[in-house]
Amino acid sequence: MPNDGWVSGWMTGGDAAGVLAAAGIGLRAPHVQEVITTRPPVGWLEVHAENYLGGGPALRGLDQIRRDYPISLHGVGLSLGSAEDLDARHLLRLAALVERIEPVLASEHLSWSVTGGVYLNHLLPLPYTEESLEIVCRHVDQAQVALGRQILVENPSSYLRFAHSPIPEPEFLIELARRTGCGLLCDVNNIYVSAHNLGFDAVAYVDALPPEFVREIHVAGHARNDADGLTILIDDHGSRVSSEVWKLYAHAVAHLGPVATLVEWDTDIPVLNVLLAEACVADGLLYRARPRTPHGAPA
């Protein structure tokens, strides 16, 4: 039983499934002051860890906000899929931030950004091979030990397939969770975008994910770009969640249960109320996905 001693061994930073069976929003710089002053009614907030590894007003703002909201730390720079070792200094800084902020969730991506010490500041694709699986497992183990807690690993948005990539992505993620005790962050928009770009069945992908591994869901908007006559969907987090992605999300929570859901918006960031309205949509769908009592009311 590969799970034994691992899943139960990692602190998850609180009852993520219970406390956070609500929608949150990605907190971005233009909204920080407004959130501090107005304390909008939203279940929780997620921030990009790399924006808070310095000192100054950014970190001070987060110190303040964490007193009012559960915080999720979402890393974008650990590069779990790099063939080379994790950046030890970066891991130490992340560990210090985790200790300071005490996040309810901490997550990273199934991707790589670093090679030869050069950071490409993007979530680059991995071929899904035994070699990659061993590398990512080793790095997730190392990160969970350094941070002293479970991390969640997010499925990427993809724009290409490797010629040799024999393990299907959901299978790769499930095996990663089994071997390391990490949880999964199911980005529904990424599944939708990748399914379109690479030609796989988004619903079958969602159905392949075991509910017991998925502790967080992301939704976001995407853009449609033309590339030499072919439509490519770009995961730009620059618009409202599309109706197709909401449909896939409704299917996902029906299958996975009411999982903590985050609305992300990173380019052309709108006023805070637009994000809060998107979070309300997610809350409505989450409510419908709650387990039912014998009389049909949500438990």
Next chain:
Amino acid sequence: MAPLRELQAAFRDALLGGPTAAAAAPHILGDGLTPEARLEIYRHHVFTTLTAALQATYPVVCRLVHEQFFRYAADQYLRAHPPAGPCLFEYGSSFPAFLADFESCRHLRYLPDVARLEWALNSATYAEEFAPLDPMVLSQLPGDDLPGLPLRLDPSLSLLSSPWPIDQIWEVNQPNADSEAVVDLASGGVYLEVRRIGDDAVFRALDPAPYAFRRVLSQGACLADAAGVAFETDSAFDLSQALRDLFAEQLLVHHGVAARGQEEG
């Protein structure tokens, strides 16, 4: 299939340019496009993100050279100096030096110094916070120890000088500046102190002797050495006033004592 390490090196070269750039495409399926067109989607994102990061750190440089030229310079810079860490606010420390050697803007001789000022402001914004040193700490030392004591200055502090009026150039290129304002480039140079006060990164001009004193101290020298350089700069340098100013301005901090959130006091 190449080992992952080789594939990732080839992928990097395909994005940034490099000796193994052509080695990535054979491992990628076109699926209706060329493998190169698919790599281009990733390359575009990387360049857009890093150019935006440089623009955020160097808005005045961007305004001085116009956005299109800035994008060209950023493109050249990030190929030659890609990030060595994951935090975008830490990217671009060598951009001022790059601009100084960049043939296409060499006629803008003040530009690298304006860039240095913007980097100092960026560093001040994100510098770690340390508790200010209590003057009582020094009074508890035996008097003989004071001259040889290395003092630690606020890590948000930078001291930079320029033969150009870069403070005025910066001011008139702020979004809310008077659009009619002109800077006389012949008006002379400046000695600037940049630091964070509260939430804001700010700068001001110093006289040459206090500037020299603080600059030498900031390099880790002891009080006696810093005072020596200040006296060489200006024989009328007032050491006791300069010391009082360091405390009054909370420029001295405790060694290794980082300030925590307010709740920890």
